[in-house]
Amino acid sequence: MEAIAGELARLRAEREELDSRIRLLESQLDATPPASALPAGEGDVGTAGARGGTAACPIRRGNGFTPTDMIHRYSRHLLLPDFGVEGQRKLSQSSILVVGAGGLGSPVALYLAACGVGCLGIVDGDDVELNNLHRQIIHKEAYVGQSKVKSAADACREINSSIKVVEHRHTLKPFNALEIVTKYDIVVDATDNLPTRYMISDCCVLLNKPLISGAALGLEGQLTVYHHNGSPCYRCLFPNPPPVAACQRCSDSGVLGVVPGVIGCLQALEAIKVATDVGEPLSGRMLLFDALSARIRIVKIRGSSSVCMVCGENSVFTQEEFQKFDYETFTQSPMSDKSAPSLDLLPESARVTCKDYKRLIDNGESHILLDVRPTHHFQIASVSQSLNIPLSVLEEKLHMLEISLKETMDASTLNKLPSIYVICRRGNDSQIAVQLLREKGFLSAKDIIGGLQSWAQDVDPDFPVY
Numbered sequence: 001m002e003a004i005a006g007e008l009a010r011l012r013a014e015r016e017e018l019d020s021r022i023r024l025l026e027s028q029l030d031a032t033p034p035a036s037a038l039p040a041g042e043g044d045v046g047t048a049g050a051r052g053g054t055a056a057c058p059i060r061r062g063n064g065f066t067p068t069d070m071i072h073r074y075s076r077h078l079l080l081p082d083f084g085v086e087g088q089r090k091l092s093q094s095s096i097l098v099v100g101a102g103g104l105g106s107p108v109a110l111y112l113a114a115c116g117v118g119c120l121g122i123v124d125g126d127d128v129e130l131n132n133l134h135r136q137i138i139h140k141e142a143y144v145g146q147s148k149v150k151s152a153a154d155a156c157r158e159i160n161s162s163i164k165v166v167e168h169r170h171t172l173k174p175f176n177a178l179e180i181v182t183k184y185d186i187v188v189d190a191t192d193n194l195p196t197r198y199m200i201s202d203c204c205v206l207l208n209k210p211l212i213s214g215a216a217l218g219l220e221g222q223l224t225v226y227h228h229n230g231s232p233c234y235r236c237l238f239p240n241p242p243p244v245a246a247c248q249r250c251s252d253s254g255v256l257g258v259v260p261g262v263i264g265c266l267q268a269l270e271a272i273k274v275a276t277d278v279g280e281p282l283s284g285r286m287l288l289f290d291a292l293s294a295r296i297r298i299v300k301i302r303g304s305s306s307v308c309m310v311c312g313e314n315s316v317f318t319q320e321e322f323q324k325f326d327y328e329t330f331t332q333s334p335m336s337d338k339s340a341p342s343l344d345l346l347p348e349s350a351r352v353t354c355k356d357y358k359r360l361i362d363n364g365e366s367h368i369l370l371d372v373r374p375t376h377h378f379q380i381a382s383v384s385q386s387l388n389i390p391l392s393v394l395e396e397k398l399h400m401l402e403i404s405l406k407e408t409m410d411a412s413t414l415n416k417l418p419s420i421y422v423i424c425r426r427g428n429d430s431q432i433a434v435q436l437l438r439e440k441g442f443l444s445a446k447d448i449i450g451g452l453q454s455w456a457q458d459v460d461p462d463f464p465v466y
């Protein structure tokens with residue numbers, strides 16, 4: 001009891017001290033002209049112009065909150081000598097677009113909403129899925145199956161109802177990007193794929209917006225500010241896209257949930273710095289984060305390139321060209337998981353559907369099921385009695401397949417080599433494997449179309465999809 005009473009007295013004293021500092025700041029605020037005061041008051045709409053919200057994205061002021069409430073809400077910001085009333089005022093007059101309400105976008109949107117950005121736009125065309133929740137912390141279980149933008153916007157409004165949150169429930173594409181991005185002062189790229197990265201960068205150059213760009217994959221992340229204070233655009237650094245094989249995304253290679261969280265927090269920080277002109281933004285520098293070793297490195301990157309196709313001196317890249325530019329063909333990679341192109345390497349005679357394969361099992365046909373996924377995938381879940389030889393080592397481990405073929409033949413009453421069916425996660429690697437096996441003389445090898453994803457969909461709904 002004594003301890004509680006003591007704690008209460010201490011907290012009350014602390015509160016009194018804070019209240020007196022708040023009163024002092026309030027009196028300072030009252031002494032300044034109304035234009036620089038913190039926004040408050042029902043339905044008051046900001047004026048158009050840079051850092052003031054545009055006509056299309058008017059800054060919402062208050063939601064029944066009085067100026068005193070606003071000072072109280074942001075008091076810890078106001079108490080920062082380097083940030084203060086001026087920083088908070090700039091923040092409240094800025095509009096920021098977050099592209100992607102996923103692992104990076106979650107902390108970005110939450111922090112920008114909490115810290116009092118005047119207008120926060122969120123754009124994403126996907127719905128919340130169960131396997132998003134380990135890292136996309138803005139979404140709750142109750143929102144699985146609903147629009148990510150709705151989920152994220154609701155979460156932001158719950159934290160801060162005094163800001164304006166704008167929902168853009170579409171995937172950002174060349175045909176709608178200019179119209180959406182133009183409404184904001186600052187853009188945060190919180191997406192996870194290469195064509196979208198090029199598209200957002202080009203769009204920001206055309207509309208002259210600073211771009212806070214982040215990426216997280218596996219156990220690593222990176223972050224920089226493009227097209228701001230003379231820093232390059234994405235195309236200055238990477239005029240040509242990397243080879244397709246180098247482009248992975250977390251749906252294929254995994255990501256530790258907190259890694260995009262770290263990068264997203266840093267993106268929110270950079271967005272706040274750019275919006276308020278406080279500190280030194282990461283323009284012309286790139287931050288590299290390695291979660292395993294807990295190392296952060298900051299490397300200098302080149303300035304903007306005078307010969308850059310988009311931001312260079314003689315660039316002829318126009319908004320019309322942007323809208324027609326095919327970013328998926330340019331990068332040879334899809335803008336979303338759902339449109340991932342499937343390989344088509346094999347003749348029809350070398351492929352079977354999952355349902356055909358199931359019938360063959362039911363008929364007791366002697367065969368081998370070869371699973372060519374990486375071992376750590378195989379350990380997540382596998383079809384019973386399958387043999388795992390990852391595609392990457394298939395050629396050097398063909399003897400394992402030969403042994404297995406012989407054992408299967410010995411066990412069968414027929415004196416005939418069993419056939420080989422090859423499966424993988426989505427049906428691309430299995431085709432490459434069948435091509436290799438046929439070249440090596442395993443002429444009975446056949447691909448199971450659509451891999452384990454189709455198996456779960458068409459044959460065994462209890463098979464876990466990951």
Ligand SMILES: [Zn+2]
Pocket residue numbers: 232233234235236237304305308309310311312
């Ligand atoms: Zn450039």
